[in-house]
Amino acid sequence: MNASHANGxxxxxxxxxxxxxxxxSILSSxxxxxxxxxxxxxxxxxxxxGKLTAQVWRKLGWVMISLLAPELVLLTxxxxxxxxxxLGRLMRENLKNKPRPSILQRSYRTLAKCARVICCRPLRPVPNNEGPIKTIYPWTDAHSLYAAMGGFVIDTKGRQSYLPKGMTRATIGMAGIKFIAQYAPELLATIPESEIQDKSKANVFIKDVACSQAL
Structure with a gap:
């Protein structure tokens, strides 16, 4: 409704x-x-x-596959x-680590960690009575997933290389990872879990919301 005055x-x-x-508008949104x-x-x-650009195209392809055939992505x-x-079971056996914690134990640790973050209580340092810090760290699920994602590479820069010309780094596949885990597992267990988690850009809350929305 419009209201007009004498002055226009x-x-x-x-x-x-x-x-x-x-x-x-419904379909586009x-x-x-x-x-x-x-x-x-x-x-x-x-x-x-050196293949960051190719990674973007690969992700676009997997997004299209996820839209058309999500069960294929789930199976992969x-x-x-x-x-x-x-791989985690093999590494724990060869490194003489403790068995993988149960679901209840992992859930308890996750809830305890969230409670400490909410209450803003810093983690208490664990006393080290064994002298210098060891370079071999316990193997966790984060290490296993990191290895499965291609996190371990061979750097041949400055050494004799059997790689193609101009290529100085090669990703170790699962077959190579399992071979190393069987004969020289200490070569892989030199990264702490905190360092792997620090490289992660995933937010659990955002991922849960996104997956729920997609479903």
């Missing part, structure tokens, strides 16, 4: 939004939300050295997870 000035009152949405959720939820392997993630857990 017009005043406009509040008007409600339209009650009907068009087909294009749903498609955009789904693409963003899938883009956030999909995690690819660590890109090879399942097989990668089982390979990582098998």
């Amino acid at each position: 000035t017009q005043f406009h009152t509040w008007r409600p939004e339209p009650q009907v949405r068009g087909t294009f 749903c498609l955009l939300t789904m693409v963003l959720c899938v883009w956030t939820a999909v995690h690819l392997n660590i890109p090879e050295y 993630a399942y097989y990668q997870y089982t390979d990582a857990m098998e």
Whole structure:
């Protein structure tokens, strides 16, 4: 409704939004939300050295596959997870580590960690009575998944290389990782879990919301 005065000035009152949405607005908003959720939820392997641009195209391809055939992505993630857990079992046996904690133990640790973060209580340092800090760290699920994602590489710079010309780094596949885990596991257990977690850009809350929205 417009109100007019004698001097010709017009005043406009509040008007409600339209009650009907068009087909294009419904489809475009749903498609955009789904693409963003899938883009956030999909995690690819660590890109090879010097191939960051190719990684973007690979992720676009996996996003399209996730939209058209999500069960294929789920199956791929399942097989990668089982390979990582098998590697973890092999590494713990060869490193003489404790067995993998149960689901209840892992849940308790996660809740305790969240409670410490909420209460802003710093973690108490663990006393070290064994002298110098050891370079061999306990093997965790984070190490297994990191290895399955292609986190371990061979650097041949400055050494005799059997790699193609101009290539100085090569990612170690799961077969190579399992071979090293069987004969020289101490070569892999030189990275603390905190360092792997520090490189992670994943936010658990955002991932859970994105996966729920996509479902």
